[in-house]
Amino acid sequence: xxxxxxxxxxxxxxxxxxxxxxxxxxxxxxxxxxxxxxxxxxxxxxxxxxxxxxxxxxxxxxxxxxxxxxxxxxxxxxxxxxxxxxxxxxxxxxxxxxxxxxxxxxxxxxxxxxxxxxxxxxxxxxxxxxxxxxxxxxxxxxxxxxxxxxxxxxxxxxxxxxxxxxxxxxxxxxxxxxxxxxxxxxxxxxxxxxxxxxxxxxxxxxxxxxxxxxxxxxxxxxxxxxxxxxxxxxxxxxxxxxxxxxxxxxxxxxxxxxxxxxxxxxxxxxxxxxxxxxxxxxxxxxxxxxxxxxxxxxxxxxxxxxxxxxxxxxxxxxxxxxxxxxxxxxxxxxxxxxxxxxxxxxxxxxxxxxxxxxxxxxxxxxxxxxxxxxxxxxxx
Amino acid sequence: xxxxxxxxxxxxxxxxxxxxxxxxxxxxxxxxxxxxxxxxxxxxxxxxxxxxxxxxxxxxxxxxxxxxxxxxxxxxxxxxxxxxxxxxxxxxxxxxxxxxxxxxxxxxxxxxxxxxxxxxxxxxxxxxxxxxxxxxxxxxxxxxxxxxxxxxxxxxxxxxxxxxxxxxxxxxxxxxxxxxxxxxxxxxxxxxxxxxxxxxxxxxxxxxxxxxxxxxxxxxxxxxxxxxxxxxxxxxxxxxxxxxxxxxxxxxxxxxxxxxxxxxxxxxxxxxxxxxxxxxxxxxxxxxxxxxxxxxxxxxxxxxxxxxxxxxxxxxxxxxxxxxxxxxxxxxxxxxxxxxxxxxxxxxxxxxxxxxxxxxxxxxxxxxxxxxxxxxxxxx
Numbered sequence: 001x002x003x004x005x006x007x008x009x010x011x012x013x014x015x016x017x018x019x020x021x022x023x024x025x026x027x028x029x030x031x032x033x034x035x036x037x038x039x040x041x042x043x044x045x046x047x048x049x050x051x052x053x054x055x056x057x058x059x060x061x062x063x064x065x066x067x068x069x070x071x072x073x074x075x076x077x078x079x080x081x082x083x084x085x086x087x088x089x090x091x092x093x094x095x096x097x098x099x100x101x102x103x104x105x106x107x108x109x110x111x112x113x114x115x116x117x118x119x120x121x122x123x124x125x126x127x128x129x130x131x132x133x134x135x136x137x138x139x140x141x142x143x144x145x146x147x148x149x150x151x152x153x154x155x156x157x158x159x160x161x162x163x164x165x166x167x168x169x170x171x172x173x174x175x176x177x178x179x180x181x182x183x184x185x186x187x188x189x190x191x192x193x194x195x196x197x198x199x200x201x202x203x204x205x206x207x208x209x210x211x212x213x214x215x216x217x218x219x220x221x222x223x224x225x226x227x228x229x230x231x232x233x234x235x236x237x238x239x240x241x242x243x244x245x246x247x248x249x250x251x252x253x254x255x256x257x258x259x260x261x262x263x264x265x266x267x268x269x270x271x272x273x274x275x276x277x278x279x280x281x282x283x284x285x286x287x288x289x290x291x292x293x294x295x296x297x298x299x300x301x302x303x304x305x306x307x308x309x310x311x312x313x314x315x316x317x318x319x320x321x322x323x324x325x326x327x328x329x330x331x332x333x334x335x336x337x338x339x340x341x342x343x344x345x346x347x348x349x350x351x352x353x354x355x356x357x358x359x360x361x362x363x364x365x366x367x368x369x370x371x372x373x374x375x376x377x378x379x380x
Numbered sequence: 381x382x383x384x385x386x387x388x389x390x391x392x393x394x395x396x397x398x399x400x401x402x403x404x405x406x407x408x409x410x411x412x413x414x415x416x417x418x419x420x421x422x423x424x425x426x427x428x429x430x431x432x433x434x435x436x437x438x439x440x441x442x443x444x445x446x447x448x449x450x451x452x453x454x455x456x457x458x459x460x461x462x463x464x465x466x467x468x469x470x471x472x473x474x475x476x477x478x479x480x481x482x483x484x485x486x487x488x489x490x491x492x493x494x495x496x497x498x499x500x501x502x503x504x505x506x507x508x509x510x511x512x513x514x515x516x517x518x519x520x521x522x523x524x525x526x527x528x529x530x531x532x533x534x535x536x537x538x539x540x541x542x543x544x545x546x547x548x549x550x551x552x553x554x555x556x557x558x559x560x561x562x563x564x565x566x567x568x569x570x571x572x573x574x575x576x577x578x579x580x581x582x583x584x585x586x587x588x589x590x591x592x593x594x595x596x597x598x599x600x601x602x603x604x605x606x607x608x609x610x611x612x613x614x615x616x617x618x619x620x621x622x623x624x625x626x627x628x629x630x631x632x633x634x635x636x637x638x639x640x641x642x643x644x645x646x647x648x649x650x651x652x653x654x655x656x657x658x659x660x661x662x663x664x665x666x667x668x669x670x671x672x673x674x675x676x677x678x679x680x681x682x683x684x685x686x687x688x689x690x691x692x693x694x695x696x697x698x699x700x701x702x703x704x705x706x707x708x709x710x711x712x713x714x715x716x717x718x719x720x721x722x723x724x725x726x727x728x729x730x731x732x733x734x735x736x737x738x739x740x741x742x743x744x745x746x747x748x749x750x751x752x753x754x755x756x757x758x759x760x
Contacts, residue, residue: 041709041712048716067712071708080705335715
């Protein structure tokens, strides 16, 4: 089968597993490594599509299948030409399978070999996700990059139960791909479906999972089951464990990570794509990421501070407003604070990824990584 | 005394009291009649300054002295070069005196001849506003157009009590002007202070008030005490009552009005400036003003409606998004809805004022007013 979404490897770092590349999609080329802002319900909270596309130049955002499935529903979104048309979003979209939210938000879920039955967190209605149905939903959403339904076990979990869950995830990935390959014969357009490596915090299970998923010859591979409460060194170890197994010429996506200082760490372990609610959620809570460390905007020390959030940031917020004004907006509970802080935090994440990419292309990533580690040791 | 803010009358409508003009301020020329978006706490809720200035091209916004006095405080704002610098707002700013909020928000207020003592609605701290102190606060805010402290009586109220209140308002206006004229000898810059016509719903009191305020030879006159619960025809009558008394060559500002269909009615009664929270507050509540009537976005009929909010509107929201998408954002409680709806509603208000102004300049205002009245009879 010809590739729908192609990945062009441009440079590799000799001392780490870091790579720079370009992901070619139907909605534009995406330079990697890349961070994807999270647009849970068809909007990156607080930002207009113009702020995202024109001001932040985000080449790809993430949509959540679980939320969009429940509201407004895939049929409605399909009527509008998919999520791109519904949101009027010009660039690429990646959607998860909805599995993660079924496990984290919904009560009364029941897993069987066929799929997972769950109750809507909105109104209690019963629904079922199967490997095939979540592909169908994501095709209705018109995502550029879709994810297979997987089971994301809680942390910690026994080896035995992690194995059972991993094996089900592999079987579900097979079922999803079989269905997907039939469906895309009828649904034209350039899509990709990524399987997801699971296996909790057991390197042997993750390696076995990765090896078995290779058979799918997918356009890219995701590493899931991270950021579920485990200590951060363990997440890194899990990514490291499967890196040598995943195909070098396909993009790898670490789901739901991470803090700013962790981004280069994941890249150093062969990751090309990341997403996380941290920059946007923390923004709304007044927690700002800057090149000089964090700014907790409510602190009294910012009351009359005329400096921008980050003097070396070029975002609209930093070009336009002082910390004092932003603190006032935060204290007054003004909507504008969420917008301005989200704009900045996302710019910070995109800037970090840009610096990482640049340093890889220039062959200077090891020095960059060293500098970031030293800085973080200082600011903590 | 030379005028600080000058008003250039450009056209008058022969059949009504409608006028078109230009208000020259230190922060730009303002075409009148004009609607002023309300920026209570140093932000028009949900919009960036760029959306307000570049997208909506609002030449003037309103700030609330009461709110800004309590938080973040006039000293802090002054440190940043006034509200223009603190907000980074390039165009003109009008501030009220804070009196209205003292009467509507604060409990335990006590009025004396000297001024009004009140408790902060935020933390209960006691404060006092006097005619002189509210001028000082507004000078710290650096407002282009300031208002005198007035007493806004509730509705209904006896003639006797309305007279006492009106007379106090006239005395306070005199005190405010005496102080203002001393202060601006030391504080350079182009400001204006407007006295406020009060008198509840008694034409004789309002006329007496207007006549007595003429002595102040102010750069403009405000009509206050409207929208306090009275039937709308009464508000119109009150504006009509003082129109012939107020100087023809100074702008008149009707405070806190009105609904879209009322805007031309006020203009027909000689009003040049208006402000109101309706377009922005209703926007956040999903109540949209369009050229074809209201759109209550939560209604199921908009669920799959691909049309923009208003097909004849050129705002970012209408250029970019469907009613279906906006309804989804509203139902999901997304911040972006507030931004997009506020952008549209304010554009609608500014467009209406633009149409009114245009029709006056072309000598077609009577026909315009007739058309609006017929339309409103239809859409109600």
